Amino acid sequence: xxxxxxxxxxxxxxxxxxxxxxxxxxxxxxxxxxxxxxxxxxxxxxxxxxxxxxxxxxxxxxxxxxxxxxxxxxxxxxxxxxxxxxxxxxxxxxxxxxxxxxxxxxxxxxxxxxxxxxxxxxxxxxxxxxxxxxxxxxxxxxxxxxxxxxxxxxxxxxxxxxx
Amino acid sequence: xxxxxxxxxxxxxxxxxxxxxxxxxxxxxxxxxxxxxxxxxxxxxxxxxxxxxxxxxxxxxxxxxxxxxxxxxxxxxxxxxxxxxxxxxxxxxxxxxxxxxxxxxxxxxxxxxxxxxxxxxxxxxxxxxxxxxxxxxxxxxxxxxxxxxxxxxxxxxxxxxxxxxxxxxxxxxxxxxxxxxxxxxxxxxxxxxxxxxxxxxxxxxxxxxxxxxxxxxxxxxxxxxxxxxxxxxxxxxxxxxxxxxxxxxxxxxxxxxxxxxxxxxxxxxxxxxxxxxxxxxxxxxxxxxxxxxxxxxxxxxxxxxxxxxxxxxxxxxxxxxxxxxxxxxxxxxxxxxxxxxxxxxxxxxxxxxxxxxxxxxxxxxxxxxxxxxxxxxxxxxxxxxxxxxxxxxxxxxxxxxxxxxxxxxxxxxxxxxxxxxxxxxxxxxxxxxxxxxxxxxxxxxxxxxxxxxxxxxxxxxxxxxxxxxxxxxxxxxxxxxxxxxxxxxxxxxxxxxxxxxxxxxxxxxxxxxxxxxxxxxxxxxxxxxxxxxxxxxxxxxxxxxxxxxxxxxxxxxxxxxxxxxxxxxxxxxxxxxxxxxxxxxxxxxxxxxxxxxxxxxxxxxxxxxxxxxxxxxxxxxxxxxxxxxxxxxxxxxxxxxxxxxxxxxxxxxxxxxxxxxxxxxxxxxxxxxxxxxxxxxxxxxxxxxxxxxxxx
Numbered sequence: 001x002x003x004x005x006x007x008x009x010x011x012x013x014x015x016x017x018x019x020x021x022x023x024x025x026x027x028x029x030x031x032x033x034x035x036x037x038x039x040x041x042x043x044x045x046x047x048x049x050x051x052x053x054x055x056x057x058x059x060x061x062x063x064x065x066x067x068x069x070x071x072x073x074x075x076x077x078x079x080x081x082x083x084x085x086x087x088x089x090x091x092x093x094x095x096x097x098x099x100x101x102x103x104x105x106x107x108x109x110x111x112x113x114x115x116x117x118x119x120x121x122x123x124x125x126x127x128x129x130x131x132x133x134x135x136x137x138x139x140x141x142x143x144x145x146x147x148x149x150x151x152x153x154x155x156x157x158x159x160x161x162x163x
Numbered sequence: 164x165x166x167x168x169x170x171x172x173x174x175x176x177x178x179x180x181x182x183x184x185x186x187x188x189x190x191x192x193x194x195x196x197x198x199x200x201x202x203x204x205x206x207x208x209x210x211x212x213x214x215x216x217x218x219x220x221x222x223x224x225x226x227x228x229x230x231x232x233x234x235x236x237x238x239x240x241x242x243x244x245x246x247x248x249x250x251x252x253x254x255x256x257x258x259x260x261x262x263x264x265x266x267x268x269x270x271x272x273x274x275x276x277x278x279x280x281x282x283x284x285x286x287x288x289x290x291x292x293x294x295x296x297x298x299x300x301x302x303x304x305x306x307x308x309x310x311x312x313x314x315x316x317x318x319x320x321x322x323x324x325x326x327x328x329x330x331x332x333x334x335x336x337x338x339x340x341x342x343x344x345x346x347x348x349x350x351x352x353x354x355x356x357x358x359x360x361x362x363x364x365x366x367x368x369x370x371x372x373x374x375x376x377x378x379x380x381x382x383x384x385x386x387x388x389x390x391x392x393x394x395x396x397x398x399x400x401x402x403x404x405x406x407x408x409x410x411x412x413x414x415x416x417x418x419x420x421x422x423x424x425x426x427x428x429x430x431x432x433x434x435x436x437x438x439x440x441x442x443x444x445x446x447x448x449x450x451x452x453x454x455x456x457x458x459x460x461x462x463x464x465x466x467x468x469x470x471x472x473x474x475x476x477x478x479x480x481x482x483x484x485x486x487x488x489x490x491x492x493x494x495x496x497x498x499x500x501x502x503x504x505x506x507x508x509x510x511x512x513x514x515x516x517x518x519x520x521x522x523x524x525x526x527x528x529x530x531x532x533x534x535x536x537x538x539x540x541x542x543x544x545x546x547x548x549x550x551x552x553x554x555x556x557x558x559x560x561x562x563x564x565x566x567x568x569x570x571x572x573x574x575x576x577x578x579x580x581x582x583x584x585x586x587x588x589x590x591x592x593x594x595x596x597x598x599x600x601x602x603x604x605x606x607x608x609x610x611x612x613x614x615x616x617x618x619x620x621x622x623x624x625x626x627x628x629x630x631x632x633x634x635x636x637x638x639x640x641x642x643x644x645x646x647x648x649x650x651x652x653x654x655x656x657x658x659x660x661x662x663x664x665x666x667x668x669x670x671x672x673x674x675x676x677x678x679x680x681x682x683x684x685x686x687x688x689x690x691x692x693x694x695x696x697x698x699x700x701x702x703x704x705x706x707x708x709x710x711x712x713x714x715x716x717x718x719x720x721x722x723x724x725x726x727x728x729x730x731x732x733x734x735x736x737x738x739x740x741x742x743x744x745x746x747x748x749x750x751x752x753x754x755x756x757x758x759x760x761x762x763x764x765x766x767x768x769x770x771x772x773x774x775x776x777x778x779x780x781x782x783x784x785x786x787x788x789x790x791x792x793x794x795x796x797x798x799x800x801x802x803x804x805x806x807x808x809x810x811x812x813x814x815x816x817x818x819x820x821x822x823x824x825x826x827x828x829x830x831x832x833x834x835x836x837x838x839x840x841x842x843x844x845x846x847x848x849x850x851x852x853x854x855x856x857x858x859x
Contacts (some may be wrong), residue, residue, distance in 0.1 A: 034310035037270075038330060039636065054270035061327055066829060069798040070787070075371040082794040085787055122787035129822060133271065133763070 033051075043093045044147050054142055059141025062134050063092060066126070085122050095146035103139055110135045180195035203231065203292045206248040210266055219256050223764070234280045243289035245297065252276050273328070284317040285309055300607070305593035309646070313609060316590060317420055319647025321423060321657075323352040323664040336646030338637055342404060346570035347583035347628075351648035352664060355580075356856035358512035360405070360570035365509065369498045372423025372548040378542065382407060406629035406652070408565055414557075417640065418567070421558020424550050425573050430509075433500040439522040443530075453531025456524055461732040462487075464687075464697075465515075465565040466537075481697070483514060483686060491537035499529050516682040519735035566627060581727065588650025591617045612642045652766060669693035675747040678740050687731075690752070703754040703824060706816075712808045713745040722839060723800040754824060757812045768843035775846025778839055788830070791850055799830060814844045 036051030040060055054061060063071075070081045071092040082088055090097035098106070105117070111132070114123030126135065143150040198204075207229060214223035227250070230302070234243045251257035251266040253276065258268040267278050274284075284287040287308040291297040300307040309317060315332035315450040325333045342349065343359045366375075382405050410418065445451050465746075467480035467486040501508070501523060548554075562568055562576055569582040597611045602622050604610045611622065617638055619626035633641065652658035669690045670676065679685065685694035688701045704713070713718065718741050720731035736744070753759070779785045788798035795801075805814075813824070818840045821828040835843070 034312050037314065054272065057330065058328060061330060065827075066831075069829075070796075074201050079797075081788065081796045081798050084794075121782070121784045124783075124787075124831045125833060128830045128834065130831075 059137035316646030335640035344682035351587040363573040367426035376419035400437040418556040418558035432580035453527035590646040591649040804852040
């Protein structure tokens with residue numbers, strides 16, 4: 001009889017620690033909205049909210065400070081300046097106009113101004129006012145709110161891609 | 164027992180020992196095996212595999228070592244092992260959202276994870292090496308990871324002044340201030356202002372108990388269950404400042420009678436000049452003329468009002484003063500005139516400027532307000548309230564019991580401080596410190612706060628807190644702001660990091676100070692870091708504008724920025740006052756960066772002006788934002804009168820670097836050559852609307 005008890009104790013001693021080796025269930029995923037640093041209403045459908053990450057949220061702030069005046073249909077001060085400009089600048093979420101342009105092109109366009117990139121000289125250069133990461137953030141924000149949505153693969157691969 | 168028997172037993176024993184040995188050997192093997200299977204080792208191994216499949220393998224694995232990694236910052240009590248699994252936290256090439264967690268890089272923020280640790284901002288258990296232990300609330304750890312959407316609260320723990328990187332936190336703090344949460348709650352890093360709700364000491368001479376009844380029952384601004392805000396039935400964006408209290412009809416009656424009978428000092432009827440009365444009293448269009456004057460004076464810069472535009476009724480105007488659509492049915496004509504003539508005589512803390520009224524204007528505008536801004540049906544469903552003595556007594560008690568006296572002053576009742584719970588360390592509370600009652604909600608601090616804020620009764624059925632209705636985004640923002648209030652810091656090292664908010668103040672004495680207080684310049688403009696943000700910062704106005712222009716502008720303000728709906732009201736400043744203001748602005752509000760006494764010397768040649776025009780119109784296309792003549796944009800100020808407005812030195816300095824003169828100026832800095840600056844300055848100074856003597 002006694003050896004059975006010994007075996008039992010041995011088995012418990014063996015399986016107890018082994019239990020700890022069992023793979024833990026994966027941590028349950030949080031709600032997508034809880035993972036967003038900021039949010040922006042979809043310009044074409046204000047009931048929809050687009051979640052933004054940290055960089056896009058910084059871009060949102062800079063967009064609403066500097067770009068909104070000419071690249072949105074209404075501004076914090078009232079009417080938009082778009083109607084005073086020729087050619088009419090694209091809206092900030094205009095995917096049809098902007099999805100085809102690469103990040104690098106937009107970065108240069110904002111930094112150096114429209115005149116330097118064969119676009120309208122009415123677009124001023126921001127390179128001496130905004131930091132390069134600020135401009136990157138604005139582009140990230142513009143990509144996030146783009147309608148039709150922006151898909152990075154849709155553009156040609158950049159010559160600067162990682163080696 | 165026989166010898167043989169003993170031998171048999173010892174054989175059995177031997178067998179037992181042998182079995183035990185095998186088992187123990189097995190057990191000893193389990194330990195290293197188990198160690199090998201630990202969760203973090205699994206992640207470390209998969210990181211190696213992951214890195215080997217990337218083009219930048221060498222860089223990703225440069226600092227790799229197979230053991231536990233940790234960030235140890237003893238001065239802050241930080242020991243974070245998060246980077247054991249979050250291996251790519253500092254690798255810029257892993258920033259892409261396509262990188263699987265836990266290897267993704269952290270967003271580039273001002274604080275690098277390796278220098279600041281992780282739990283300082285994210286909470287969670289830094290020492291833990293298992294996913295669940297590190298991220299979640301467990302039996303032994305009560306502070307789970309803060310969800311990203313509330314993470315800005317952690318920024319607020321140290322950053323008491325607002326920083327631009329945290330819009331949600333800033334919005335939350337703004338709502339907390341606007342809604343006067345500090346009336347009842349103690350809040351971290353916030354001082355109680357001198358006045359929260361209006362002083363009700365003499366309200367009985369301003370309005371009737373019936374109006375107060377109506378106001379308490381359905382405030383002017385209401386929000387429905389879907390979060391749609393309406394003011395007097397018209398859609399609006401603003402959250403109501405006065406919340407809805409849960410009052411029965413008898414409580415409403417008693418409170419209205421009590422408040423409506425507060426009369427400390429009789430209001431004398433203003434005696435108009437007999438000639439003004441005689442000529443205006445019976446004119447049919449007196450209210451129309453009053454409306455014109457009301458618009459010309461730009462009352463709507465501070466007061467919103469329902470107006471019909473294109474067949475649609477909308478609330479339009481600023482939010483500094485109260486909404487006025489139906490104010491004619493609220494106040495008495497005598498009170499209105501008394502108030503308009505000297506707001507501070509009725510309410511010392513009032514922000515409303517003391518206008519210089521002519522009898523004619525005062526009569527016309529007050530007739531407009533009393534005749535047109537009315538609603539005959541406003542008090543239709545309100546019972547007639549007889550001022551019963553018993554109601555007054557009950558009302559006085561309710562005034563304290565319901566917390567009215569936390570925001571409102573009235574005669575005979577002391578201001579009640581800390582009526583609600585102290586929230587100055589609410590963000591540091593653990594779940595076990597919260598009283599969820601019998602509510603059915605997730606047992607987390609965030610869920611608790613959101614339930615308390617959005618519906619106080621959902622947690623505690625006898626809560627005294629009134630009902631606020633928030634948009635979902637504002638609820639999240641307010642929760643974020645409260646999460647950032649953690650009271651005393653966990654270690655002295657972290658406490659030393661806290662940046663206190665500066666509380667600037669600028670109230671000069673003397674003649675300028677008197678006029679400055681009279682017209683409340685600082686409510687909209689900023690002076691030396693103090694004041695509102697509605698209108699331009701005037702800290703360097705003396706360097707920017709010519710004295711004569713300042714004087715003319717003060718007497719007859721015209722907008723420089725046509726897009727703005729908010730414009731400087733017409734205060735009817737006297738010549739003497741305008742002179743004092745212009746002198747003071749010119750003498751005191753100068754930037755050290757410019758020397759006005761040594762401006763670039765004119766006269767400007769016609770060639771320079773022509774070159775400047777060419778640069779303005781063709782090369783730099785300044786007309787995309789500025790207007791000269793009939794064409795141009797309206798982002799920047801109208802430059803049609805720049806020659807009479809701006810100092811030459813200011814134009815030069817501005818063209819060189821706008822942000823150096825006005826931090827945060829919208830105009831982007833450009834690389835002009837000195838010749839271009841000379842030409843543009845010449846062109847702008849040649850722009851003069853009316854001739855006013857020779858060039859500067």
